[in-house]
Amino acid sequence: MQLKKLFQMQKALDSHIEEKHQLQNEDLFSRKVLALLVELGELANETRCFKFWSVKPSSPKKVILEEFVDGIHFILSIGIVCGFDSRDFNVNWHPVSGDMTEHFLKVYKQVDLFQSSRSFEDYFTLLQSYLELGSLLGITHEEMEQAYFEKNEVNYQRQQNNY
Secondary structure (H helix, E strand, O other): OOHHHHHHHHHHHHHHHHHHOOOOOOOOHHHHHHHHHHHHHHHHHHHOOOOOOOOOOOOOHHHHHHHHHHHHHHHHHHHHHOOHHHOOOOOOOOOOOOOHHHHHHHHHHHHHHHHHHOOHHHHHHHHHHHHHHHHHOOOOHHHHHHHHHHHHHHHHHHHHOOO
16 A cells, blocks of 8 residues: 555645635644544444344445545544654554454554554554454455545545535
């Protein structure tokens, strides 16, 4: 995955949104963290991994991928706020296994840790944990990247249409 390219695209989108909504002088960190938590919840809801009381299957992979990429947008955006977009990321891409519910909880905990510390180490762990969640959901790195490109374009269109 081309993280540098994704950071550049996200930075351009963030600048566009901040200019359009006159937010250049606002500290958006907390709002972006909350948005990430909401997106994470929406993703969990689509997987239905925690819904032990229901037999309804998870949403189609396309829907899950769209929700997953929303989280990528906010993780990148939060990293930009903290100045991490110029850092080198050596993400270890390895298959993960385990309980999906537990992995969602792990990501929630990482968001909380990072929100408190704002350290690069906690950010990196959050990013890696989220990408591992994608892998656990059956999403390849290529699918993540392609879906990000597509959603980035949708987000620009939404801004043009006063979403």
